[in-house]
Amino acid sequence: MDLAHALAAGLGAGGAALVGGYLLQRTRRTETGAVVAARSDWDLAEMLVTDGVLTEATPQARRLLDCRRDERLGWRDIRAALEPSFGPLPDAPPRSPVILQALDDPQTLLRLTPEDAELRMTITTPPTGSGDLLRYRTDQRELAQLRRVVTRAPMPIWQTDADRRVVWSNAGFADLCAQAGLPDHSVPPFAILPDIGEEYHVTRSSIGSRAENSQAWFEVQSYRLPDGWLHYAQSIDAVIHAEIAQRNFLQTLTRIFAHLPIALAVFDRDRRLVLFNPALVDLTGLAADFLSARPNLLSFFDMLREKRMMPEPKDYGGWRDTLRDVIAAASTDQYIETWNLASGLTYRVTGRPHPDGGVAFLFEDITAEISLTRRFRQEIEVTQAVLDSLDDAVAVFSQLGVLSFCNAAYRDMWGGDPDGSLADTDIADASRLWQAGCDPSPIWPDLRDFVLTLRDRAGWDAELTRQDGQTLTLRAEPLVGGSTMVRFSGPVGRPGASLAESRQARA
Structure with missing residues (x-):
């Protein structure tokens, strides 16, 4: 903006100096020391207009009119050149003498003198000192520079x-x-x-x-x-296009977010809400007009607390400090919590950094997921309790041959705790353990193939003798999903097909 003011001021000052310089006349000093104006043809600004056309002009006059020596200007062009200095001129050459004063210098006069069909125009100015002449030349150079600057702007x-x-x-x-x-x-x-x-x-x-x-x-x-x-x-075409692209992108995001079941709240760098989707209204119960008013982050969480849509802090005075830690964690993509609400709902709240210093919070209703997980965990615990109550040693292998779980009788019979081990136990490891604890038997390769096969299977029994002389009955049974249950029972095993019969059924 300083350059703009400098250009404007420079143009104004330079233009005034140029017009004034056009009207200047040199001075000479007489023998007595008095300063008088020289009136040679070079210094005099005089022109002759015949039938509305410039026919003669002194060099000073042509400089003022900005025309060549052989150029013939009309009255309209002469008026356009002189009116900035002397104000409005007559629409046509006057038929009676007229004297006009310069707008900014009453001592500078324009005399219009009709002479038959001609009009003589003479400009007279007060004497000018050498200091003004030097200032004028300096201003001319500055004006030329400013003209180049403005022309190439x-x-x-x-x-x-x-x-x-x-x-x-x-x-x-x-x-x-x-x-x-x-x-x-x-x-x-x-x-x-x-x-x-x-x-x-x-x-x-x-x-x-x-x-x-x-x-x-x-x-x-x-x-x-x-x-x-x-x-x-x-x-500002680039700015307008960027704003249009941003607005279109925001509208696209809004349409996409409108169908998301996850609630979204985006806050800008000033921690004011700038974007939310309808799911936020549904999940939090906050009024749409409250959200549209762009509340700040603290007011947003205060309203959640008032609506009992967040866990009640034990110390609300320290909650504000905790909330600042939450905002800081969300800004670094390190905030995720599970909110167990008094209504029985469970929300997963995730904080993510947003471009330009903002932060976004996502609220997801995971009540069904948590209930399913709890129910599944409960079923597993019940199943484990049932298996542990059995006298038989039971081990269950997945379709890939990995030991899924076993009961207490199995751990007592074969030692160790496969469930508590970090490394997976597969059918090869388990069968080597069993084979080492029993007398030689040809069933082990068949047992490993039975667990790992993808074809239809039928359960089978085999008799084993442990090295301590105890007799066991091994029962291999296929389960749903390709899993296999291997059960070890006492001497009177559960009735079932023998290994040979099972092979014959598979064949």
Whole structure:
């Protein structure tokens, strides 16, 4: 913004110096020391207009009009060059003498003197000292530099008067008008209406590009001047496209989250709620208008506590400190807790870091999962208790031949605790243990094949003799899902098919 002010101030000061310099006349000192104005053709700004066309002009006059020696300007061009310094001129060359004062210097005069069909125009100025001349030359160099800077500025710059008409603009503004399809550069393509008391105004607006059939977006910054406004336009197409993409992405996420059974609450870096889905209303019982008001994180958890949708803290005074630890843990992706509510529901609450310093909390109702787990655990405990109550030693192997569980009689008979071991016990390990504790028998390879086979199977019995002389009956029975139960009983085993009969049934 400092560069913008410097450009505006520099242009104004340079322009004034240039116009004043055009009107300057050199001075010379007489022998008595008095300063008088030299009136040579080089110093005099005088021009002759014949039938409304410039026919003669001194070098100073041509510098003021910014025209070549052989160029013939019309009255309209002469008026446009002189009106910024002397104010409105007549629409046509006057037929009677007229004297006009410069707007910013009453001692500088423009004399319009009709002479038959001609009009002589003479500009007289007060004497000028050498200091003013040197200052003028310095300002000329600065003005040339500022002109180059403004001409090459990558943004449109223009100035409007009190009537909102363009009185000055750079090349970027001309390109902007061409893009908007406006041949008249005196009217800006944007409707900028600052308030009366404003010194600075920002406007976002767009123009249609006829060539590309698209919209070009600009942010216009306007600064008040004594006689109007100075405007700077900057392209913000990238910003607009990013905002549209972000809004579309957010809408897509909202539609996706709307169908999720997991409640979602996203807080920004200021810890205010910026996104939630309908499941949050369903699971927590919080009012939608409360959530839409973007509460902060502490208010959100306070409302959860009031609704009894979170475990009641033992010390609520220390709960705020605990909550800060929760937020810190969630910001580092290290927060996950299970909330057992007084209503019997069970929620899993997970905290995850969100981009740009935010944090997201997910609330999942795992009541059914917890109930199923508890019921399954209870069934396992009952099954284990039933097996432990049996006198027979029982071992169950999975379809892959891994020992799933065994009962107390098995542990007493064969020693050790396979369930408490970190390493899995498979049928090969177990059969080696059994084989080592019994007299030689040909059933062990068949037993291992029976446990690992994927074909239809039929249960079978075999008689074994332990090395201590005890007689055992081994019973191998297929179970649901490809599992196998191996049972060892006393001398009077459960009636069943022999190994040979089982082989014959499988064959």
